Amino acid sequence: MTPGPIRRVLVANRGEIAVRIIRACRAEGLEAVVAVSDADVDSLAAQIADGVVAIGAPSPASSYLRVGQIVAGALLAGCDAVHPGYGFLSEQPALAEACAASGLVFVGPSADVIRRGGDKVAARECARSAGVPVGAGSDAAISVEHAAQVAGGVGFPVLLKAAAGGGGRGMVRVADAAELAERYPVASNEALAAFGDGRLYVERFVERARHVEVQLMADAHGQIVHIAHRDCSLQRRYQKVVEEAPASAVPPAMRERIADAAVAIGRELGYVSAGTVEFLVDLDHDEFSFLEVNTRVQVEHPVTEMVTGIDIVREQLRIAAGAPLSFGQGDVAVEGHAIEFRINAESPTLGFLPSPGRLTTWQPPEGPGIRVDTHAFEGYVVPPYYDSLLAKLIVHGVDRARAIERAAAALDQFEVAGVETNIEMHRQILGHRDFIANTVDTRWLERVFLPDFEPHFGRSAAPTPQGAH
């Protein structure tokens, strides 16, 4: 990253995060130009941006995933910085590198940090040298024999994970040696196809774990702080569904150890910008282990903003311009509790079949303590080319119980027609005694909740999401 004055930012993303970044640019007094595929020329981001660059056909491989299109688009539009958002090219060192080569500021860490943080094997090594516990397993399983040997050592079940994977993609749970032998070559080939890297590693599968992550913020002047924890244990197929801040199920003493571990990893990486360190927490055994580093802004960053008052995206822009952090560790205070619900265009009763189409009704809830981050509007046509996230409903309350109360009312107010959504599923999650008691784990949604929610769940001929098997 080359810190320097920023005047005009290319937003190299779409959907709600593009809208979020444009607004943060405006708040910082910067112009925002959005890169759009042919499918997004009428998007909300395109409507509110100061300018638009057309970067190609709807398929991500023809537009949002092409480094050359992004960099050329930024230069043609006279931008001096590129904000990658999340997903797409946000964790590709090639984009950070290409930006630097063309004199563009990349709003994120350097290519080198992205590379070391993004490679799961390298990140494990980094965590270990920072003195942070990593899950029992291998650092790189180069063959099925080696994987079987490691798995035998740590005990089945294990997870086979793609070294270049992340965000829950490229993971396979195997129960025994026979399944490992069967799944290993398939998983390796899938990883090669999806990430261009067939390396796998083995990690012990924690049966009842909570997913806890720490938001880091670091500037180019050596200051690094942690901004509260998030609990993202509610997941389906390793994809987050509901996220909260703070991680109130984790005792304060352990939270402190986890935050220290995250900062140690951030320091070891030489981290700059906003980043997240993810951990698996085994509350039964009072243990936690490093999971992965995400070198970008997270989907669930708003829950942290709601409890700390810190604007993470604005802070990213300031850091990219070379400014020091606008606050120190002592200024970070957590107030109340926030919960985020990912509102997806999908049908939970049809095996979560995605549901693109025109929004004939779109009435998100409003009121104190309610925030909706979205790119949707009445009449918007949800395109079939991208993921199904329509909106993030974030609620804040003085404590978790009040936040749940407020969320229930907000979800009741949320009216959507024209596409299927998972709003009803969220309503029922909120009312579930395990969720209220805050005793869920990362497998709870699939193991406990969904079989009751949907009688045919698991037996339907539902299509398989890419990369999940």
Added chain:
Amino acid sequence: MRALSSDTEAIRRVIEAFEKSSWSEIDVRVGSVRVHLRAGDATTSGSVPATGQRDEAHARPEPVPASPDLNEPSNATAIAGVAADEILVRSPSPGIFWRSPQPGAPPFADVGQHVHSTSTLCIVEVMKLMNHVKAGVAGTVVAVFGRDGVAVDKDEPLFAIDTGGRAA
């Protein structure tokens, strides 16, 4: 929305970035200014110098094409007159039609190919979910209506299969 100034300086920076990159092609547009550059390749570009250097001939503002590829009809083959023994395989949902398991790979099924009822004919991708569309009947593929990478609607015909009377 305010227009941006895409002056010659910006275009020059794009060309410069392209020249020192390994990108094979870029094609970006701001307002009425479009920059389309392709790496020198005698087989794909007629205006490439014989030295094989990068082709700058397109590096000028071009008018925006009136009808981008996206708007071309995806099922150009006439569907009228489907024979009695032919079954149309339709798209299960709106999505993107993919003929092969990954870019560059041979198609799942082509005209003249015999398929079983469980054979995958194509993928219809909807919001990152890959739906493998099965033939549903045994027979011979006689027509492919979808175009690779192009959007299809729910129930849009994708393939015609001649069942030889067996499924009639």
